[in-house]
Amino acid sequence: MPVEMRKDLFADERDDNLNEVGKPTQRQDMVGHVTGRSPFYDDHLFDGLCHIRCVRSPHHNARIRRIDTSAAEKMPGVLRVVTGADVPGNLNTLLSLRDFGLDDEPLLHTEHCNYRGAPVVAIIADTERQAREACAAVRVDYEVLPHVLDVEEAIAPRAPVVNPPYPDNLFVYHGKYNHQKLRFGDVEAGFAEADHVIEKRYQMSPIEQAPMETCGAIAAPETNNRFVCYTSTQGLFFSLGTAAKLLDVSSARLHFIGGTVGGGFGGKVDSLHEPLAILGTMLTGRPVKYQFDRAEEMQVGAPRGAERWYIKTGTMADGRIVAMQLKGYFDAGATTRLSSYAIVKCVGHLPGPYTIPHVYADVYCVYTNRTPATAMRGFGITGVDYSVESHLDVVAHELGLNPIEFRIMNAYRDGDMKAHRRVAKNCALIECCQVAAEKAGVKLAPHLQEMASMTGGGEGARGQIPNYTALDEHGRVEGFARQSYGGGDKATPMDEFIRPMPAPQPARPVEPARAPVPQPQPAATPVPSGATPRQPEPSLEPAGAPPPASPPDERRRSPRRFSSVSGMRRR
Amino acid sequence: MARKKPIQFVHNGSDKAVFVDEGENLLDVLRRGVGDLTPKYGCGQGTCGACTVIIDGAPRLACLTLAETIEGQSVETVAGLAGGQLSPVQEAFMAHFAAQCGYCTSGMLMSATALLRDNPRPTRDEVVEAISGNLCRCTGYEAIIAAVMTASGQQAA
Ligand code: FES
């Protein structure tokens, strides 16, 4: 399809010595793609490769009473049955590598399954079919608990607790805030002066990234007591650090190879496969593959989470938006993964690319018994943009304005102060709207046709932080009670969404005891063939000191913080 | 010990003999048994087309083909397309940027190759029909259709 270069726009702003943009340049990986030789993670052959399949919870919310793997252990081809007790540090949150949030997700669930598809037992067998058959022989006795699948029901009083480290079903920021807040000017004053006040609710669905290559990883013993891991991950070092933490090994012992991803779209960052494949290799001494089948990719693979938005705008009869109030609920699913961070990005983006004098937003990261959500293209932005832009269409329609003109009128321009208190620069919305109007055959009013992003921005109040910004009903920008992991704060009034905690939490997380690091066993036939170099049998490493004794449930229950990248702190 | 079955077939023009498990699918046999990694696993249930190969001239899904059933037949994959130089379909895929992640590409190439052998000057609708069983999540369909049209010596648009 021909690309149209609109060099007339911002012509004097741009150095036009672009020597790549605007002309086709062949991708470096194209020959690999058209010859079928691009090395996806699964395109590495190993002799004696064995396979992992997982037993998964069929319930949205259930307590595990008993796991009986005795029949599965005796099934043909089964090399090892793995449960949470085999995982050295069986609790993690993805952003713990950046000290952001509490560990809230086990690699294999031991006591509680908070979403349908939560993995409980992993079986390593010679063939995939044998692993599947053995999975079918595992008996898990569940006590089914009430579940909640709606964000607002999840934060209503007496809702089932989805994610125990966060008993209010809300992520906690900085140890004390249960939402992200944006305040700019005084929306109530804005609504009072507005000619039209319109409020609507918007709801989007979770969206599966659905890459053609399902998520997976292959691990194998390597020399020098290391492990190689071929993976489909989009975040190689992120997955490396996560695996090092869950397995409690130095990241220097993990050799990750990736970079060829069969479609990611954000959904290949969750690092579920690498740790389990490596653990399988540690426990069996064999090369091990853990790959989602298509059904798992769709049911268990983390989607873009759904969002619900309530948006209220105050608009003048001439089309100027004077106030926008947003309340947003991100459905994180059962655990945090990356949703907490998506909201930070989202709030920095509000109220979209518009200059509005009064803006107010509260955005919540809510846990429900759905599949945990994760990143996807424009993560944190897409759902709210859909809602804001849908709302602007509704408002334009109700005011009898052309929706493109309505956007040009309110578009931000260079020099305008944005609601999160940064000056807008390199704006281009007006020009984009003008081109869209031209393509759509919409005749713009002459003054809108003449407007430009680089003129008139920042004039007067447009460029200023408002003199007055309204605070909460409690007189501060505040929102969470104590007893959170931040601990020490004084109790503060709870806002309307917060209900008392059912049980006191430990003021500070305790460092959990760890299961012993699994030692590689002498390999039966660990010799990879094909593209991978021949590898010697893994040697046993010294057993080391026994782990500190500590009741097992303390280990499972205590959220812990982990504050270094790639596990440096604990080496 | 599970009983293995010997099978013999022609793989990209050369004879191959392998032992397969009962019920094993051709995709696994090609990838693990023969070591031809060009057909891909996308679903294992016949919905995505990433595993498309040509069996005795017709495009087939390797994941749904029982390996035992190809005894004596000819199986072609992308590994056999380029004989010293790229085939016209491969060239056209390159020229039209008809691959992004590349995971669907092997299957697309085999569907397109089978079509053009049968029908050297297909209409656009026939091209669309021929690749309708091949999903591309990176949504390069237009580029792929253009590539197939070009490979048939016709105008891409
Ligand atoms: S893997 Fe065969 S159709 Fe998807």
Ligand code: FES
């Ligand atoms: S190029 Fe990625 S699925 Fe088609």
